[in-house]
Amino acid sequence: MPVHDTQLSTEPALLKESASPSLVPFVRQPLPPARVTRSKRRSRWIVVAMIAILAGAGGAGYYVWKQAHPPLPVGISFGNGRIEADEIDIASKYAGRVAELLVDIGDMVTPGQVLARMDTRDIEQSLSKSEAQVRQAQHSVDEAQANLVQQQTTKTLAEQEMDRANSLLKSGWTTQEIVDQRKQALDAASAGLNAAQARLLQVQHALEAAQHDAGFYKVQIADNSLVAPKAGRIQYRLTNIGEVLAAGGKVFTMLDLSYVYMDIYLPTAEAGKVKVGADARIVLDAYPDHPIPAKVSFIASQAQFTPKTVETQTERDKLMFRVRMRIDRERLLGHMDAVRSGLPGVGYVRSDPAVAWPNNLQGAS
Secondary structure, three states: OHHHHHHHHHHHHHHHHHOOHHHHHHOOOOOOHHHHHHHHHHHHHHHHHHHHHHHHHHHHHHHHHHHHOOOOOOOEEEEEEEEEEEEEEEEOOOOEEEEEEOOOOOOEEOOOOEEEEEOOHHHHHHHHHHHHHHHHHHHHHHHHHHHHHHHHHHHHHHHHHHHHHHHHHHHOOOOHHHHHHHHHHHHHHHHHHHHHHHHHHHHHHHHHHHHHHHHHHHHHHHHOEEEOOOOEEEEEEOOOOOOEEOOOOEEEEEEEEEEEEEEEEEEHHHHOOOOOOOEEEEEEOOEEEEEEEEEEEEEOOOOEEOOOOOOOHHHHOOEEEEEEEEOOHHHHHOOHHHOOOOOEEEEEEEOOOOOOOOHHHOOOO
16 A cells, blocks of 8 residues: 555656656646737727728718618608519319310410310210201201292292183183182192291201300300410419319419509508509519509508508508509510519609609609
8 A cells, every 4th residue: 555655646746757848838828917918909909990890881881872762752652562463263164174284384375375275075076966956957948948939839820820710700711619729729829838938937946046056065165275365474273184173163373464563551641642643663672773663553442450561560550541553554565574473572652743753763764
């Protein structure tokens, strides 16, 4: 035990003596007081300089923003909104199976363009049957017309024989019996002519009915080709080839790009001054330097709460009027490929026509 105590007591001294000089720099040495003071002073000046630089940059940025967004003059109101376009559902008129899909999501379509076709093989068979009935009815009409001509000829001959019999009876060259026979023959010919005329009307009506049936099937076949009612863009595809849809089943949803608008909400004091047809501007977040000219097309007749997209509590507590700004149709025709529904932005409405638009809201002419 004493031997162990001696070894333990001498180990620190041995470690100190055997320590390599290369390990000395890794030992943290206290700095002199003068150097500590200079280091703190240098750090303080760096912080002050950084604060000054940030303040200057913020002031310059605010100045630039103020120059680009001058305060609105009295007579111009604004509100947040989103670009919207009317949605049109392309749906099947009759129940059936989807045979073809000719467009897809994002495709631009033109009025009258065929977008999809339903399976019409059963209707085509019914059409073939109806067309055969039309041909049969036409033959019946031809036969009835020929019979009518025959009956007209028979009646004409009976009238001539009746006239001759009356003449001969007056001169005594025939008997009353012959005259009566000629009279009966004339009556029979007249009755036959009336029957032929009635028969002709009957088969003509049958022909018209068969033609209407054939026309109905043709309309059904045409209605099973789903076409675009207006120019626009396919927004959604809601079915696939081979699926069976009920009557009214939706195949596509398209956007009517000829009717694009933005709804904003204005407080009573501002909405009361706005009139339908007033000049407006739409500035999208995606294109802040390109204000879009528009016109006020609708003002709500009743006040309502602001929508949930308004974040501030004070604005939600106010009753607001919905104002719709519509972009001119002619302007849209040249920029349909750039229209995107749902883009957020700001709508500006000018209630006073005498007030000039600020430079950043002038818009294209």
